[in-house]
Amino acid sequence: MCALTPPAPAGSVARRIRQKEATRDRILDAARELFVENGVEATTMRAIAARIDYTPTAIYHHFRDKEALIEELCYLDFRALASALVQIGEIPDPLERIRRMGLAYAEFGFNNPSQYKFMFMTQSSHVPLEKARVEKNNPEQDAYGFLVQTVEEGLKKGLFRPEFQDEHQLAQLLWSGLHGLISLHIAKADDPWIEWSDPRATIKLAVDVMLRGSRRQGP
Amino acid sequence: MCALTPPAPAGSVARRIRQKEATRDRILDAARELFVENGVEATTMRAIAARIDYTPTAIYHHFRDKEALIEELCYLDFRALASALVQIGEIPDPLERIRRMGLAYAEFGFNNPSQYKFMFMTQSSHVPLEKARVEKNNPEQDAYGFLVQTVEEGLKKGLFRPEFQDEHQLAQLLWSGLHGLISLHIAKADDPWIEWSDPRATIKLAVDVMLRGSRRQGP
DNA sequence: ACTGCTCAGTTGACAGCGTTAGGTTAACGC
DNA sequence: GCGTTAACCTAACGCTGTCAACTGAGCAGT
Numbered sequence: 001m002c003a004l005t006p007p008a009p010a011g012s013v014a015r016r017i018r019q020k021e022a023t024r025d026r027i028l029d030a031a032r033e034l035f036v037e038n039g040v041e042a043t044t045m046r047a048i049a050a051r052i053d054y055t056p057t058a059i060y061h062h063f064r065d066k067e068a069l070i071e072e073l074c075y076l077d078f079r080a081l082a083s084a085l086v087q088i089g090e091i092p093d094p095l096e097r098i099r100r101m102g103l104a105y106a107e108f109g110f111n112n113p114s115q116y117k118f119m120f121m122t123q124s125s126h127v128p129l130e131k132a133r134v135e136k137n138n139p140e141q142d143a144y145g146f147l148v149q150t151v152e153e154g155l156k157k158g159l160f161r162p163e164f165q166d167e168h169q170l171a172q173l174l175w176s177g178l179h180g181l182i183s184l185h186i187a188k189a190d191d192p193w194i195e196w197s198d199p200r201a202t203i204k205l206a207v208d209v210m211l212r213g214s215r216r217q218g219p
Numbered sequence: 220m221c222a223l224t225p226p227a228p229a230g231s232v233a234r235r236i237r238q239k240e241a242t243r244d245r246i247l248d249a250a251r252e253l254f255v256e257n258g259v260e261a262t263t264m265r266a267i268a269a270r271i272d273y274t275p276t277a278i279y280h281h282f283r284d285k286e287a288l289i290e291e292l293c294y295l296d297f298r299a300l301a302s303a304l305v306q307i308g309e310i311p312d313p314l315e316r317i318r319r320m321g322l323a324y325a326e327f328g329f330n331n332p333s334q335y336k337f338m339f340m341t342q343s344s345h346v347p348l349e350k351a352r353v354e355k356n357n358p359e360q361d362a363y364g365f366l367v368q369t370v371e372e373g374l375k376k377g378l379f380r381p382e383f384q385d386e387h388q389l390a391q392l393l394w395s396g397l398h399g400l401i402s403l404h405i406a407k408a409d410d411p412w413i414e415w416s417d418p419r420a421t422i423k424l425a426v427d428v429m430l431r432g433s434r435r436q437g438p
Numbered sequence: 439a440c441t442g443c444t445c446a447g448t449t450g451a452c453a454g455c456g457t458t459a460g461g462t463t464a465a466c467g468c
Numbered sequence: 469g470c471g472t473t474a475a476c477c478t479a480a481c482g483c484t485g486t487c488a489a490c491t492g493a494g495c496a497g498t
């Protein structure tokens with residue numbers, strides 16, 4: 001099979017496919033840039049198309065609609081986040097692993113505010129965002145599942161206080177503690193009403209506070 | 220001065236003003252209903268006008284634009300939140316007061332998801348949301364200021380661990396811990412990806428976790 | 439070499455959006 | 469009555485996301 005079709009069997013048809021994927025990627029790149037620059041809502045299909053010298057309708061040959069385009073970018077970002085987290089998966093102590101995951105997660109949020117916003121700060125509308133694409137419980141793709149697994153490991157080892165029984169509940173508690181800070185900072189960083197402290201310093205404190213408040217005996 | 224203009228001096232002009240405010244209130248009511256029903260973005264000026272049998276342009280005699288209309292509703296909700304929180308301001312122990320404030324805050328969020336969303340989950344765009352209307356540091360109007368004051372009181376009494384020095388930082392930490400849970404639940408409650416625990420139970424745990432993790436000696 | 443098909447991309451349009459210039463009309467002070 | 473004010477309407481503007489219909493290049497089969 002391999003031998004029969006050595007390097008480039010269907011030379012021309014393969015090139016057509018490659019070219020189609022190339023323009024698809026150009027659309028994604030342009031959309032990402034504009035989303036980051038101006039926000040998702042303020043970015044129009046016409047603007048995306050203009051940036052790569054196409055007509056707006058050309059985008060519809062690659063994506064069903066604007067939402068599908070956004071979803072594709074989300075999917076890519078979910079994978080990026082998960083693979084960033086899985087890299088620190090080697091640490092044996094679950095608590096320390098959670099601590100490091102928290103810091104990496106926050107770093108991702110602060111460095112990619114636009115992606116973070118449409119990953120976690122907008123309704124996943126009708127179609128559940130991840131269901132279709134990300135493989136659940138595969139740590140390489142499902143960051144939330146990875147956190148739940150780590151929490152579960154800590155629960156089994158008896159590292160947490162007795163009132164914590166459900167790994168999902170504790171995972172959600174830890175996750176949302178960080179999410180609150182990240183999302184508030186993204187949404188309200190420019191608001192002079194609140195005198196924002198350095199968010200990365202606050203994140204470090206928050207991770208420690210939550211771990212100290214949830215683990216069994218406090219040093 | 221008062222004597223010269225007894226009960227209703229400009230009887231007719233007063234009625235005109237009253238009528239104008241009445242339609243203004245009808246616009247606000249209709250807008251709030253539609254925002255809650257369908258979300259802010261999906262609600263059009265035309266739909267708001269239709270609900271009270273006006274043309275869309277009539278709204279522009281009462282509000283500069285759609286954003287000003289949203290802002291007005293936000294302002295009203297900020298006051299409602301603050302006055303809900305200030306009612307529990309009598310509790311002498313700052314830590315217990317923070318605990319109760321947290322629960323009341325979360326309750327407000329769960330009960331008013333639509334308002335919560337455009338109070339805390341969207342960019343305050345150009346005009347800083349509260350600056351113009353809410354009186355800073357008046358607990359009746361400024362819920363954040365009220366929290367900062369309470370935290371400051373706790374700091375002065377030495378109730379918190381030594382690494383906490385800045386009342387703003389600690390207030391932001393506590394606030395965002397709850398905000399994360401509330402906002403995630405509002406944005407992603409329908410997402411089957413995550414098996415959500417009962418949010419109110421998780422909130423209770425989260426408040427305790429954060430207080431236990433930040434106060435001086437843990438019982 | 440001709441025919442016919444596929445399909446990435448374009449043209450031109452649609453309905454709906456927020457918003458506005460200008461007109462109408464009722465109620466006001468004089 | 470008269471002129472003024474202002475709440476409300478009519479008609480339109482430019483913009484959006486989206487789509488039906490078309491174009492034209494490159495492919496397969498004969």
